[in-house]
Amino acid sequence: QVQLVQSGAEVKKPGSSVKVSCKASGGSFNMYALHWVRQAPGRGLEWMGGIIPMLGTADYAQRFQGSVTISADKSTATLYMELSSLGSEDTAVYYCTRGGRLLQPGAFDVWGQGTTVTVS
Amino acid sequence: EIVLTQSPGTLSLSPGERATLSCRASQSVSSNYLAWFQQKPGQAPRLLIYDTSTRATDIPDRFSGSGSGTDFTLTIDRLEPEDFAVYFCHQYVGSPYTFGQGTKLDIK
Numbered sequence: 001q002v003q004l005v006q007s008g009a010e011v012k013k014p015g016s017s018v019k020v021s022c023k024a025s026g027g028s029f030n031m032y033a034l035h036w037v038r039q040a041p042g043r044g045l046e047w048m049g050g051i052i053p054m055l056g057t058a059d060y061a062q063r064f065q066g067s068v069t070i071s072a073d074k075s076t077a078t079l080y081m082e083l084s085s086l087g088s089e090d091t092a093v094y095y096c097t098r099g100g101r102l103l104q105p106g107a108f109d110v111w112g113q114g115t116t117v118t119v120s
Numbered sequence: 121e122i123v124l125t126q127s128p129g130t131l132s133l134s135p136g137e138r139a140t141l142s143c144r145a146s147q148s149v150s151s152n153y154l155a156w157f158q159q160k161p162g163q164a165p166r167l168l169i170y171d172t173s174t175r176a177t178d179i180p181d182r183f184s185g186s187g188s189g190t191d192f193t194l195t196i197d198r199l200e201p202e203d204f205a206v207y208f209c210h211q212y213v214g215s216p217y218t219f220g221q222g223t224k225l226d227i228k
Contacts, residue, residue, distance in 0.1 A: 044222050045157075045165065047219070105153045107212055108155070
């Protein structure tokens with residue numbers, strides 16, 4: 001069964017950037033869509049964007065266009081999310097999650113443990 | 121973008137009762153690509169139901185999903201103490217993927 005293990009908590013200054021990683025093990029990495037979802041304190045879930053490592057092109061939510069970069073390293077089965085120009089509103093828990101196979105719709109069935117990013 | 125609206129915001133029930141949670145979409149969710157998640161404090165969301173009505177691996181049969189088009193329901197029969205949590209619906213028809221705002225199920 002695939003597992004997603006994320007990097008540790010981060011504390012960042014306003015205006016800086018953060019890069020969070022998510023390492024996959026125990027299953028196929030290249031052929032599934034992998035996504036980033038964030039959750040601000042006491043709030044709901046917000047999809048940021050995703051990528052299919054085999055295809056390489058990322059897809060972003062409109063509100064994150066230009067501020068987030070999602071990438072994948074197939075050689076290490078690691079997903080990355082870099083968020084720039086951080087503001088206090090970016091304080092949240094960031095999750096990586098697995099979606100459908102290639103371009104097929106699929107529920108987000110496997111989740112990382114979450115990475116807390118605090119902007120202060 | 122498909123907007124998902126969940127109701128009620130909070131549902132207070134006792135163990136052993138039945139919970140009925142609603143999720144309404146702003147437009148039809150094609151192929152019923154609608155899922156439900158459970159989330160407890162400090163934990164990642166856990167997939168309960170996908171494709172509207174299919175239980176995910178190891179999910180007890182007291183959880184069931186139904187609906188079509190724009191109206192979907194999660195039903196939890198015979199509530200257990202561990203079922204009190206926040207529940208989100210989610211559509212994965214395509215980008216942008218969206219979630220409902222959540223229903224908090226708490227103990228009466």
